[in-house]
Amino acid sequence: DAGVTQSPTHLIKTRGQQVTLRCSPKSGHDTVSWYQQALGQGPQFIFQYYEEEERQRGNFPDRFSGHQFPNYSSELNVNALLLGDSALYLCASRRPGQGIREQYFGPGTRLTVT
Amino acid sequence: AQTVTQSQPEMSVQEAETVTLSCTYDTSESDYYLFWYKQPPSRQMILVIRQEAYKQQNATENRFSVNFQKAAKSFSLKISDSQLGDAAMYFCAYRAPYGQNFVFGPGTRLSVLP
Numbered sequence: 001d002a003g004v005t006q007s008p009t010h011l012i013k014t015r016g017q018q019v020t021l022r023c024s025p026k027s028g029h030d031t032v033s034w035y036q037q038a039l040g041q042g043p044q045f046i047f048q049y050y051e052e053e054e055r056q057r058g059n060f061p062d063r064f065s066g067h068q069f070p071n072y073s074s075e076l077n078v079n080a081l082l083l084g085d086s087a088l089y090l091c092a093s094r095r096p097g098q099g100i101r102e103q104y105f106g107p108g109t110r111l112t113v114t
Numbered sequence: 115a116q117t118v119t120q121s122q123p124e125m126s127v128q129e130a131e132t133v134t135l136s137c138t139y140d141t142s143e144s145d146y147y148l149f150w151y152k153q154p155p156s157r158q159m160i161l162v163i164r165q166e167a168y169k170q171q172n173a174t175e176n177r178f179s180v181n182f183q184k185a186a187k188s189f190s191l192k193i194s195d196s197q198l199g200d201a202a203m204y205f206c207a208y209r210a211p212y213g214q215n216f217v218f219g220p221g222t223r224l225s226v227l228p
Binding site: 033035040041042043044045048056058088090092102103104105106107108110 | 118149151156157158159160161164205215216217218219220221
């Protein structure tokens, strides 16, 4: 059973460019969340997708957008990249239902903006 | 808004000894979930242990246990018989019962000395 997968592993972009990161959730999971983890800090919540809709959003500008596909995979798009967008981007998924339902994380995509 | 604080940026422990990592949080909710995640240099966030606030009994997972003090809003992690593989960043995380996102603390870097 594959866990959460993310692509690419590393990415280097230039200021002002656009980037798309991809995530496939763990089998049986339907909810995907994205987090930004700056160097030396804890992950910060960007947004969450469920049933192909954005359900919750953290304190991130509209330059950050996403999408969820019918197979539950998800994309994170960042437009007009800034140097401050350099970070590890983590995707996490969880299974349907109520209760504690911990999130399972992917290995992350390291984005460097130059 | 909920916040999570980890007051120890770095900790070290001798192999086979016991170490306790501190976490405090702020919330007005009476029911919620708490987690400890481990992030080794490989970047993969791994769930260590979880606790439901309505359960008075402290969670344990093999060498890992928590001391959950609800009134004090404290959730410390105890690692017994520390092993070299325990060296990592440890993040405390909070999730509200109907909220969808996790709130993470800034992390504690644990070193295990041979």
